[in-house]
Amino acid sequence: xxxxxxxxxxxxxxxxxxxxxxxxxxxxxxxxxxxxxxxxxxxxxxxxxxxxxxxxxxxxxxxxxxxxxxxxxxxxxxxxxxxxxxxxxxxxxxxxxxxxxxxxxxxxxxxxxxxxxxxxxxxxxxxxxxxxxxxxxxxxxxxxxxxxxxxxxxxxxxxxxxxxxxxxxxxxxxxxxxxxxxxxxxxxxxxxxxxxxxxxxxxxxxxxxxxxxx
Amino acid sequence: xxxxxxxxxxxxxxxxxxxxxxxxxxxxxxxxxxxxxxxxxxxxxxxxxxxxxxxxxxxxxxxxxxxxxxxxxxxxxxxxxxxxxxxxxxxxxxxxxxxxxxxxxxxxxxxxxxxxxxxxxxxxxxxxxxxxxxxxxxxxxxxxxxxxxxxxxxxxxxxxxxxxxxxxxxxxxxxxxxxxxxxxxxxxxxxxxxxxxxxxxxxxxxxxxxxxxxxxxxxxxxxxxxxxxxxxxxxxxxxxxxxxxxxxxxxxxxxxxxxxxxxxxxxxxxxxxxxxxxxxxxxxxxxxxxxxxxxxxxxxxxxxxxxxxxxxxxxxxxxxxxxxxxxxxxxxxxxxxxxxxxxxxxxxxxxxxxxxxxxxxxxxxxxxxxxxxxxxxxxxxxxxxxxxxxxxxxxxxxxxxxxxxxxxxxxxxxxxxxxxxxxxxxxxxxxxxxxxxxxxxxxxxxxxxxxxxxxxxxxxxxxxxxxxxxxxxxxxxxxxxxxxxxxxxxxxxxxxxxxxxxxxxxxxxxxxxxxxxxxxxxxxxxxxxxxxxxxxxxxxxxxxxxxxxxxxxxxx
Numbered sequence: 001x002x003x004x005x006x007x008x009x010x011x012x013x014x015x016x017x018x019x020x021x022x023x024x025x026x027x028x029x030x031x032x033x034x035x036x037x038x039x040x041x042x043x044x045x046x047x048x049x050x051x052x053x054x055x056x057x058x059x060x061x062x063x064x065x066x067x068x069x070x071x072x073x074x075x076x077x078x079x080x081x082x083x084x085x086x087x088x089x090x091x092x093x094x095x096x097x098x099x100x101x102x103x104x105x106x107x108x109x110x111x112x113x114x115x116x117x118x119x120x121x122x123x124x125x126x127x128x129x130x131x132x133x134x135x136x137x138x139x140x141x142x143x144x145x146x147x148x149x150x151x152x153x154x155x156x157x158x159x160x161x162x163x164x165x166x167x168x169x170x171x172x173x174x175x176x177x178x179x180x181x182x183x184x185x186x187x188x189x190x191x192x193x194x195x196x197x198x199x200x201x202x203x204x205x206x207x208x209x210x211x212x213x214x
Numbered sequence: 215x216x217x218x219x220x221x222x223x224x225x226x227x228x229x230x231x232x233x234x235x236x237x238x239x240x241x242x243x244x245x246x247x248x249x250x251x252x253x254x255x256x257x258x259x260x261x262x263x264x265x266x267x268x269x270x271x272x273x274x275x276x277x278x279x280x281x282x283x284x285x286x287x288x289x290x291x292x293x294x295x296x297x298x299x300x301x302x303x304x305x306x307x308x309x310x311x312x313x314x315x316x317x318x319x320x321x322x323x324x325x326x327x328x329x330x331x332x333x334x335x336x337x338x339x340x341x342x343x344x345x346x347x348x349x350x351x352x353x354x355x356x357x358x359x360x361x362x363x364x365x366x367x368x369x370x371x372x373x374x375x376x377x378x379x380x381x382x383x384x385x386x387x388x389x390x391x392x393x394x395x396x397x398x399x400x401x402x403x404x405x406x407x408x409x410x411x412x413x414x415x416x417x418x419x420x421x422x423x424x425x426x427x428x429x430x431x432x433x434x435x436x437x438x439x440x441x442x443x444x445x446x447x448x449x450x451x452x453x454x455x456x457x458x459x460x461x462x463x464x465x466x467x468x469x470x471x472x473x474x475x476x477x478x479x480x481x482x483x484x485x486x487x488x489x490x491x492x493x494x495x496x497x498x499x500x501x502x503x504x505x506x507x508x509x510x511x512x513x514x515x516x517x518x519x520x521x522x523x524x525x526x527x528x529x530x531x532x533x534x535x536x537x538x539x540x541x542x543x544x545x546x547x548x549x550x551x552x553x554x555x556x557x558x559x560x561x562x563x564x565x566x567x568x569x570x571x572x573x574x575x576x577x578x579x580x581x582x583x584x585x586x587x588x589x590x591x592x593x594x595x596x597x598x599x600x601x602x603x604x605x606x607x608x609x610x611x612x613x614x615x616x617x618x619x620x621x622x623x624x625x626x627x628x629x630x631x632x633x634x635x636x637x638x639x640x641x642x643x644x645x646x647x648x649x650x651x652x653x654x655x656x657x658x659x660x661x662x663x664x665x666x667x668x669x670x671x672x673x674x675x676x677x678x679x680x681x682x683x684x685x686x687x688x689x690x691x692x693x694x695x696x697x698x699x700x701x702x703x704x705x706x707x708x709x710x711x712x713x714x715x716x717x718x719x720x721x722x723x724x725x726x727x728x729x730x731x732x733x734x735x736x737x738x739x740x741x742x743x744x745x746x747x748x749x750x751x752x753x754x755x756x757x758x759x760x761x762x763x764x765x766x767x768x769x770x
């Protein structure tokens with residue numbers, strides 16, 4: 001009886017040490033975040049929201065190999081007038097905020113609907129499920145203009161975040177830490193955004209969306 | 215006529231802990247729900263000989279008491295220096311030296327002690343640091359006293375019914391809308407409130423009721439026949455509130471002169487900050503040539519663009535329904551050039567050129583007075599554009615744009631009208647956070663938002679007609695309906711039917727080439743002209759044939 005307990009304890013200890021070692025390696029392998037220059041002032045909205053803790057856990061299947069999860073990206077579709085989906089594997093992070101940032105970093109490179117040179121300055125999620133997405137000014141200054149292009153930019157961000165993180169219900173875009181009226185003169189960015197309207201949905205997902213709506 | 219009445223009712227939360235619902239539950243739940251400030255736990259209830267009982271160990275854990283065997287047939291329950299002796303086959307418990315009578319004796323089953331439910335209110339409080347309140351009908355035990363308080367307040371107005379759900383501190387609330395109901399999920403274990411339900415029984419909201427759910431509360435707003443659309447906003451000072459504005463689908467006709475002026479005044483007051491915001495400098499617009507048989511009010515120019523006033527939003531003077539004035543809004547301008555094509559075509563120039571062409575057609579052939587929000591390369595704020603149309607009492611607002619996409623393949627025209635939901639197909643309206651909270655209430659924003667609300671059905675009709683005409687004039691791809699709805703800032707403040715036209719994709723080399731030609735621009739202007747003319751026919755018989763215009767014009 002006693003020996004069994006000791007063996008059990010030893011087994012547990014070995015497993016724990018293993019996890020710790022692996023975790024350290026993993027952290028060391030992480031690339032440095034490309035976000036926010038340190039001297040950038042934290043805008044009031046962010047300071048406020050940062051105090052609320054975000055519920056953890058990304059949405060995706062845990063069945064992917066060791067420490068990686070699958071994420072779904074809403075990117076520019078081939079017609080140029082709607083979104084399409086892509087899936088990608090990224091490293092799992094237990095922090096919602098960290099994971100959401102990684103998804104946005106990936107989206108910045110892959111979307112095709114987001115202007116070049118945009119940097120993710122900050123992202124945080126309030127307990128009410130609003131993700132505040134603070135982007136650098138290139139999202140305005142490099143924006144090609146046009147209602148469709150602007151819609152695609154906004155909903156590429158919002159739908160990607162919503163689809164991957166159940167804790168995120170809407171996405172509010174800030175530029176250089178501030179609320180802006182629009183990105184390119186069309187959509188009202190003083191309100192947060194959710195899922196894209198039907199005409200922007202990937203054709204493969206339209207029926208699904210329709211059913212949900214009814 | 216229908217006098218404007220605003221009714222306000224308030225339920226202050228009852229002091230103490232008032233029950234919400236539950237009523238006479240025939241079937242008592244098989245567990246005790248333990249609610250503390252930040253969490254909910256349950257303790258299972260088992261029946262022994264028909265008597266519901268709970269494990270003593272769970273109660274000990276709850277108050278941090280210690281359990282230790284006292285004899286073969288008894289146990290000691292102690293915490294904070296108080297001791298209770300339980301068991302020995304007796305149906306009472308000695309707390310200190312006081313015997314407390316219970317409905318049945320505690321019993322020991324397979325080594326575990328069970329006590330009847332009345333142990334909770336009779337004995338447990340003596341051991342707890344927190345105030346304990348036990349609600350037998352719901353089998354709920356409240357730990358502590360600092361629960362959020364909830365107030366539900368409804369206000370009725372001819373144009374809308376407002377429901378304010380406020381709490382004294384932040385509580386997560388989610389708003390979801392179905393066809394018949396709006397449901398607010400209030401995610402907090404316990405609320406102090408006196409509100410249970412209210413029958414409003416007007417055509418917008420039939421009923422509001424609050425009920426407990428497993429992990430919080432649900433407030434259900436049952437919608438009436440006249441409900442048309444929902445706008446939800448939040449307020450974070452001085453309290454925390456979700457404000458639901460439930461707009462009525464038709465505005466009752468009312469003669470402007472008969473309305474008590476006081477009401478309008480109040481709303482005007484609230485609108486002031488919108489007007490202040492909107493009264494930034496406006497780039498000059500040239501007066502239109504007369505040549506117009508219909509007598510119209512003087513065109514208002516210069517730095518006094520009007521935000522929608524309460525009258526604009528809620529009603530306008532009666533008079534014959536005529537489409538007399540059209541506001542054309544060439545998109546972008548000044549340093550804000552809009553989209554640019556690879557072949558050098560710039561959206562702001564194209565938009566102005568088409569708008570001028572269309573102005574000519576409307577003036578010459580229909581005698582319509584046309585206002586251009588810019589008749590040059592001026593830079594205008596989006597809100598100023600609609601403000602200008604409002605001030606000049608335009609009957610129609612047409613914003614003219616050219617589209618662009620990161621993909622050069624995208625092609626075709628679209629006509630947009632305003633959507634209030636930014637959550638697309640999901641059908642849920644997340645409260646509009648992120649509004650400047652500094653101005654306390656959000657009434658001004660609510661009214662600004664509402665400006666376009668009573669014109670949406672006409673705006674959507676106008677969008678359809680214009681897109682039909684554009685498709686037949688340009689022969690663009692037919693598969694695409696091209697009538698779209700989204701949260702366009704420039705359409706928000708318009709107090710008349712309003713749409714935004716995307717005449718084609720400047721980012722598509724083939725379409726850019728077409729759009730550059732004078733000839734093609736004229737074809738587009740012609741198509742838009744035909745659309746406005748068709749809409750004018752419908753519009754001018756509207757009050758008899760269809761609804762949606764009553765608030766503004768009376769019958770002919």
